[in-house]
Amino acid sequence: MGGSKAAIATSGGVDSTTCAVLAHKALGGRLICFFMDTGFMREGEVEEVSEMLRSLGLPLRVLYVRDRFIEALRGKRDAEEKRITFRETFYRVLSEEAKKEMCDVLIQGTIAPDWIETSGGIKTQHNVLEQLGLNTVDRYGFRLLEPLLELYKDQVREVARYLGVRLEASERQPFPGPGLMVRCIGEVREEKLKVLRAATSVVERALGGLRPPPNQYFAAVVEDERSAASHEAERAVREVLPGGRVQYFNCRATGVKGDNRAYGKIAVVSGGKAGTEDLFRLPERIIHEDGEVVRAVYELGGEGSGMGGGSTNRYAVLVRAVETRDFMTAKPYNVPMELLERLCRDLLEIKGVSSVCYDITSKPPATVEYE
């Protein structure tokens, strides 16, 4: 690195925190850590993460830049357009701050799945630049250093434990760089984000106690507007789930099929009666009848079909919990039905929530996150 001064972008997640601790050991006073409040953090997270990073002895500056993100994203619905907008805003802010601090190197905790998914065209992770051929010196005025590029999440956790990083960081469940933005399916609006933030707290509290814990568990939110599915899809559902039915949300979500990006429909299955293992067979059956579907969720409860007007409650909360080693493939976590039913009742208490669904899709064909 020579005599340069370096900045590191940290989110409080295990990748960037481990990377920051490593960089701090190597560079000492020549390092500054930035933590950005993008407006897409969870309840209380900005304070908790700032406190945690300071407790590790890292020289921290928190950047309060919510308005810039909300402003840049206004009116954007397409998942990739949102992600690229997030990336551009993120690095514009970092570029300005790095200049002020006279840093000409940016260190970041990019790991293998980030560049594999981005250069494979599955989804644009915000922290992948050089692998897409973007010249960071020309664009933002800094060189990049990415020491964790070859590692997967489980390997980073090993490094974190070795370095003695606090448990709350080394074992923290993953949280995407663009945060709640990618769980606010479609357009981001203040009211929708508020519902999502409340639902996130409820879901994390309810599922955090499962043993063994799911490797990732969270809520997503989407307008509860639906369309009819094909007769073939209906029939395929009833073969597995007698008395069940299927509709589609009027939105699109990200998936991965045969190493290609898929951006397609979310099927909502409701009614019938079946064990969760049977439910997990549904996505494949539906996709065999309709290749545009990328994931399926099972409706746990709500006000009804969502097709009628007049109600002020208009959001569906999607609950996702997965089991995975490295996040390149994942299976839905088999959450006990009684727990899901209790969770559903709690989520329906949130103002604005009209239905609650449980995601039953593996990766592939879905990804872990929705966008």
Place this chain on the structure above:
Amino acid sequence: MQIPVVFLGGQYNHLIVRALKELGVESWMIRPNVKLEDLQVDGLVMGGGPHSVNDGLERFGNLPQIIERGWFPMLGICLSHQLLGFLLGGRVVKGRKPEYGRTIIRVIEADEIFQGVGSEFVAWASHNDEVKQDGGRFRVLARSDYCDVEALRHESKQIYGVQFHVEVAETPKGKEILKNFVKMCR
């Protein structure tokens, strides 16, 4: 022991390198335009990727010559399995019921590559195309409910193809299969 992995742009290519390293093998990614004479290796694994062999072979670089003339054991996964099926005279077609995620592999011909994994096991697959034998110069070693050729072997050489992914955590017997392949490379 050196077994590089040919990178074809697939999501799990890098996981193959990781899996081989965990087996104590020296492994790294190489591009398909590598020359056969530069491959001083004990074996070769070829990864998956987003394209179709029916769209032309340009993206596969020198792999057709390497597969024809290479003297070391080879294992093709997913797209590379389809490339093997295609080059050995079979057909590659769009799957009518594509597999994305969990599937059950049924072994129909015993072979050292499947030693110790049983006749039926859970695996994960992710593919739009699939191989049909149609007179190809290979033996079909395994199938699933939705795919007729889940594994193939060259009629005389130690060249194997698997449609499913041995390198992902959700294929519990995958490591064993990879270990069997590594044994052949000694």
